[in-house]
Structure formats: C-alpha cells, structure tokens
Amino acid sequence: MMNKAVKITLGLMLVGSAVFAQSLADARKAIDAEQYQKGKAILKSLTTSQPTNAENFFVLGNLYLTTSPINQRPDYIDSAKAAFDKGAAANAEYPLNFVGLGAVDLAKKGNPKANFDKAIALTKKKDHTTDLYIGKAYTYAPVPKIPEALTHLEKAKALNEKDAQVYLALGDAYRSQMKNSEAFSAYRTAYDLDKTMLRSKVELGKINKLSKAYPEAIEEYNKVIALDANYGPAYRELAEAYLPWALTSQKEYDGRLKQGLTFYEKYMDLTDRSLDSRLRHADFLMWAKDYKALEVEANEMAKLDKVNPRVLRYLAYSAFENGNYAASSQALKDFMAKVEPTRIISQDYLYLGRAQMKDTTQFAEGMKNITKAVSMDSTNAGVMAEIGSALFKAKKYDEAAKAYEIAVKNPERELLDYFYLGSSYYFDYAGKKNANLNPPNDLLVKADSAFSYLVQRAPTTFQGWQYRARINRLLDGAEDAKGLAVPYFEKYVNILTVEKPEEAAKPAGVRGLVEAYTYLGSVAARRDGDNVKAKTYFDKVLALDPNNTTAQQAKKAIDGSK
Structure with a gap:
C-alpha cells in the first residue's frame, strides 16, 4: 500500500502540475491559437489564485478587447474595463492596465490621453512595452488611429529593436494603411527574430x-x-x-x-x-x-447566447435562405429591438422586407423595409426585380409596379426591368378601367415614361414602341382625335417590316401589324380625310387577315363616300 508520505508528495506534485498548466504563458498561447474560451478560463483562474498580479488582469482585459471588435459587443468592453480596474487596484504602479483603460476609451470612442499619459509616467525609462501596447490600442480601435499608433510603435522599436512583437504590431499598422510592402517586411522581420x-x-x-x-x-x-x-x-x-x-x-x-x-x-x-x-x-x-450549415451553426450559438444580437442576425438570414420566412422575420425583429439603430445595416432591412413580402398581409410593411434598405444601399434594389416578376406573374400589377420602381434604382439594373415597370402600370390601368374604377391617367403617363426610357436605350425593342402606341391611344380618347399614337405605331411597323422582318411572320407580329395598320388607317380617314392613304392601310390589314371585319367595313365606307 502507498504510505502517507508518498501520497502527500504525489498530491503536491499534481497540484503543482495543475498550477503550471495554468500559467500566463499558457493563456497567451491559447489566445494566439484563437482558443479564446480556454484562454479566458485560465486567466480567470489566475486572477483568482494570484489577485495581486496586475499582469494577469491586463491580459484578461486585453482578451476581451481582442474579441470585442469581432462581435461588436459592449458587454465585452465593460468586462475589459472591469479587469483593467482590478489590475490597477492590485498594483497602481503597473502601467499596462492604464494602457488598457485607454484602449477602453478608444473602444467607446472617447479620449484615451489621460490613461495613456498615466501609463507612460509609470513606465521605466528603457521599458518599451507601454509604447508597444499603446500602439496596438490605436491600431485595433474601432476607429483606428494609425499615425498615433506608428508614433508609439516606432518608439518601442527604438527602445528594443529585437522584440518580434513590435514588428508584428508594426505589420498590422502598416497593413491597415494598405501599405502591404512595409507590412510584409515587418512580418518577415518578426519571424526572423522569433x-x-x-x-x-x-x-x-x-x-x-x-x-x-x-x-x-x-x-x-x-x-x-x-x-x-x-x-x-x-x-x-x-x-x-x-x-x-x-x-x-x-x-x-x-x-x-x-x-x-x-x-x-x-x-x-x-x-x-x-x-x-x-x-x-x-x-x-x-x-x-452555405445557409443550411449556417442555420445549424446559428442554432448552436443560440444555445450559448440566445440573446446575442449577431446570433439573431444569422438565424434570420439563414432561416430566410432556407425558406423559413416567419422565423426569419421574427429573428430580425428581435435583433433590431436589441441593438442600437446605428448597428442595423441595409441587409437587415432587406431580409426583413423580403421575409414579410412572402406573407401577402404584410406587403406594405415589407415594401417599407425594402425601400429603407435601398435608401441605405442602392444595390439592394436588384432583389426587387425578382419580387416584381413574381407579383407580375400573379397579376398583382399595382404591387408589381411598386416593386419595379425600386428595382430600377439599382445601378446594375436590367433594361427588361423598365419593360415590366411600364407593363405593370399599363395592365394596372387596364384592369381598373375594366372594373369601372376610373383609374387616373397618371398610371398611363408613368407607363409611357418607362417605355420611353427603354426605347431610347434599345431603339429596336418593337414591343416598347407598340406599348407606347397603345398608351398614347388611350390618352388620346376613343375617337383618336389627335392621333397621338401615330408616330409610335409607324415606328413599330418600320421595325417589323424593315429592320426585323423575321418578327413580322410570327403570329404575334401579324396581330401587332393588323392592330397598327387598322389604327393608322382609321386616323388617316377620320382625322386627316385622306381616304387613299386609309385604304392602303386597310388593304394591308386584309392581306394579313382576309376576314378582318373592321377593315372590310372601313373599305366599304370609304368606297361609299366617293
């Protein structure tokens, strides 16, 4: 059996091993390997077991600040400040916790000068670490101040040109300025030294x-x-x-x-x-x-921190991409309720609006949020073409027009968006007119504007000219008194018979030419009194459609007037 002395000796050895395993060096190594949870656990243990060691508190506070910029977490900044305060209380002569408090000032967009000055005043003449960490604080601040960072890092280098950490920090500062050559040289020197x-x-x-x-x-x-x-x-x-x-x-x-x-x-x-x-x-x-994997990861993160705003954002985005629209909408609402308005980005409004528009009862609210997303970033307008297309196919022309109005604000918009914008307004007008709802001519004007933009940039788009003709005919009135549609139908005919004759042979082309010739013949006869010209147009109609009663009756009327 093991005697008591041996047991005590082994027990002390095990305790000693445990303490050794939880050294500050191990904590730093874990942090460098991005094992943040492990590093935090070691440091919390060290600050408990060694409450007078100010350096332990500094490294713990610095860890909170290291991870906070990734997550934009105010609670991490507060935890960092608490650690630095405890470190300063443990040893008021140790300068780095005051550097840490200055870094907290920067994280909160305040002035770090008082704390940095105090740290420098406490620093021994040949100690370069205070300037090193002040330089890092300026570099890694939410709003980096690289000139100030380089001033302190160069001082640190002058005091100790053999410390690899100085060159690593210099590399980070240079890289943030996009000075990649200088950064590369600094990183290479750091590795050569260590x-x-x-x-x-x-x-x-x-x-x-x-x-x-x-x-x-x-x-x-x-x-x-x-x-x-x-x-x-x-x-x-x-x-x-x-x-x-x-x-x-x-x-x-x-x-x-x-x-x-x-x-x-x-x-x-x-x-x-x-x-x-x-x-x-x-x-x-x-x-x-990889939205499937993202939704899984987001749900796992929610188990660790179910109220973390960024987790809610990932839950929302992934849920939308995976077709879980109600969950996406709720997660985004929860997210927006928890963060400062300045942290809500255009994509948040875009995803919320798209999720809401999957529910027809939330169309207006969804459109409002997408409009907000577009006002923040015009490239978000691109998604509205997809939404507009779905609404157009569902014959919801009023909503489709609103969607395409946003879609055409996209700097990379397609010309086809203008075609559907004009068509949406045109069919919205037609549907309301057929239902005796007395639609405003403003819908036709908006439709004509969209088609006008289209044909200016793609002059041979004959459908654009055809719709402009139809729209202007409606604006003219039932008697075609002004012949407003004439130049547009003439352009349409010219494209189909001269520039794109292959289109004239198609069923849609035949119907379109019959419509155009009938209108042009009617205007020639009624407005202009030019029966010869009118008969020529009606003959063209009958050549395409021999049984066309409108053309037959028109020719009889012309012949009878002679």
Whole structure:
C-alpha cells in the first residue's frame, strides 16, 4: 500500500502540475491559437489564485478587447474595463492596465490621453512595452488611429529593436494603411527574430491574399502547418483564401469551396468552439452561402447566447435562405429591438422586407423595409426585380409596379426591368378601367415614361414602341382625335417590316401589324380625310387577315363616300 508520505508528495506534485498548466504563458498561447474560451478560463483562474498580479488582469482585459471588435459587443468592453480596474487596484504602479483603460476609451470612442499619459509616467525609462501596447490600442480601435499608433510603435522599436512583437504590431499598422510592402517586411522581420511566432507567417500569407495571390498565400499557410499541424489560425486563413480563389474559376469553384469548408471545420476542431470562433465560422458560412450549415451553426450559438444580437442576425438570414420566412422575420425583429439603430445595416432591412413580402398581409410593411434598405444601399434594389416578376406573374400589377420602381434604382439594373415597370402600370390601368374604377391617367403617363426610357436605350425593342402606341391611344380618347399614337405605331411597323422582318411572320407580329395598320388607317380617314392613304392601310390589314371585319367595313365606307 502507498504510505502517507508518498501520497502527500504525489498530491503536491499534481497540484503543482495543475498550477503550471495554468500559467500566463499558457493563456497567451491559447489566445494566439484563437482558443479564446480556454484562454479566458485560465486567466480567470489566475486572477483568482494570484489577485495581486496586475499582469494577469491586463491580459484578461486585453482578451476581451481582442474579441470585442469581432462581435461588436459592449458587454465585452465593460468586462475589459472591469479587469483593467482590478489590475490597477492590485498594483497602481503597473502601467499596462492604464494602457488598457485607454484602449477602453478608444473602444467607446472617447479620449484615451489621460490613461495613456498615466501609463507612460509609470513606465521605466528603457521599458518599451507601454509604447508597444499603446500602439496596438490605436491600431485595433474601432476607429483606428494609425499615425498615433506608428508614433508609439516606432518608439518601442527604438527602445528594443529585437522584440518580434513590435514588428508584428508594426505589420498590422502598416497593413491597415494598405501599405502591404512595409507590412510584409515587418512580418518577415518578426519571424526572423522569433521562429516560434507562427502568427507572423500567417500574416505574411494574408498580405498575399490581399494582393489576390491566392496560391502564394496558401503556400505560406501550408508552411505554418508544416511547422505546427495543430496551429488553428493557419487552417482558418487557408479556408478564407480558398473561398475568394474559388470565385476566380467557375470550373474549380465547387472543389475549392469544398476544400475551404473542410479547412474551416479543421480550424473549429482545433479551437474550443467558443461563441467567438463560432461567430467567425458563421461569417465564413455566410460568405460561402452555405445557409443550411449556417442555420445549424446559428442554432448552436443560440444555445450559448440566445440573446446575442449577431446570433439573431444569422438565424434570420439563414432561416430566410432556407425558406423559413416567419422565423426569419421574427429573428430580425428581435435583433433590431436589441441593438442600437446605428448597428442595423441595409441587409437587415432587406431580409426583413423580403421575409414579410412572402406573407401577402404584410406587403406594405415589407415594401417599407425594402425601400429603407435601398435608401441605405442602392444595390439592394436588384432583389426587387425578382419580387416584381413574381407579383407580375400573379397579376398583382399595382404591387408589381411598386416593386419595379425600386428595382430600377439599382445601378446594375436590367433594361427588361423598365419593360415590366411600364407593363405593370399599363395592365394596372387596364384592369381598373375594366372594373369601372376610373383609374387616373397618371398610371398611363408613368407607363409611357418607362417605355420611353427603354426605347431610347434599345431603339429596336418593337414591343416598347407598340406599348407606347397603345398608351398614347388611350390618352388620346376613343375617337383618336389627335392621333397621338401615330408616330409610335409607324415606328413599330418600320421595325417589323424593315429592320426585323423575321418578327413580322410570327403570329404575334401579324396581330401587332393588323392592330397598327387598322389604327393608322382609321386616323388617316377620320382625322386627316385622306381616304387613299386609309385604304392602303386597310388593304394591308386584309392581306394579313382576309376576314378582318373592321377593315372590310372601313373599305366599304370609304368606297361609299366617293
């Protein structure tokens, strides 16, 4: 049996091992590997077991700030401030917690000067870390201040030109300015100074990715994996390189996209699947348009934080794309109720409006939200062509016209949208007139305006001229007193008989020419009193339709008037 002394000795060894496993170095390593939940757990344990160690509180607060920009989480910023305050209380002479409080000021869009000045005043003459972290704070702030960041990072470099962390931070600052050459050089120096700093090699790959040199970026990430097959961020970056690379080749798209998704799953396996890493995974799935997987991930995230606004956004988007419109609408309403108005983006209004329009009772509200989305970003108008088409096919011409009015605001609109816009107004007028609802001529004017735009840009679109003729005939009145439709029917006839004779032989072309010749003959006879011209038109009608009674009776009337 094991004696008491041996048991005590082994017990102390196990306790010592547990403490060693939860060192600050382990916490930093976990954070670097984007195992944020693990890093947070270690740091919370350290701040409890070592309450006078101010550095533990600084690293914990910095972790909250590191993840907050990803999630835009005010509660993380508040948690960061609480950690820095405790660190400052634990050791008022330790400068970095005051740097942290300055970073919190930046996160809240305030002035960090007082806290940064205090940190600098507490810093020993040759200590470069205060300037290093002030530089990082300016770089990673929600509104980066890179000139200020570089000022402090250069001071840190002057004090200690052998610290790889300084060059890593310089690389990040330069990259945010799109100075990729300077950033590349800084990252390379960081790795040369510290071969264990895999993050710097990952950043080298990012520079290649930003330059759209995807194979070179992938090669750099694979070098990192060769050094450490369990370094998660390399797999995430691989995934995020394969997706834009996939977009460059239709032939390779499916294969590269699948490979990217595989790498992202590997990344998730190597992290702790915390809410932070899941949110970034959701970003990727959204980008890859893998909405089935996104909805699954969003529901898993909801189990961790069911009130997180960003989780609600992903639930809403994925539910819509998967046909769950009621769930999408509710999730977006919940999301909008929880966030500041400034955090609601055009896509939120767009998805909400589209979801609402799937329910005919919410058409007006849906249109209102889509209009809001378009006012924020005109490219959102493109979706309205799809909605307008569905409404047009359902013969809901009033609603279709409203949809196409928004669709044509899209900078990349199709000319066909103007055809359907004009047609929607035209058929809306016709339907209301047939129902004796006395529709306003304004509907016809709007229809004519749409067709006018169409034929100006595509002059041989004969249907546009035909509709302009019909619209102007309605505007003229039953007796065609002014002959308003004449120039439009004449243009229509010219296109079908001269420019596109193949259309004249089609059934629709024959019917269209009969309509045009009949109208032109009627105007020639009644308005102009030109029976010769009128008879010529009616002869053309009978050549196309020998049994046309209108033309036959018109010719008899002309002959009888002689």
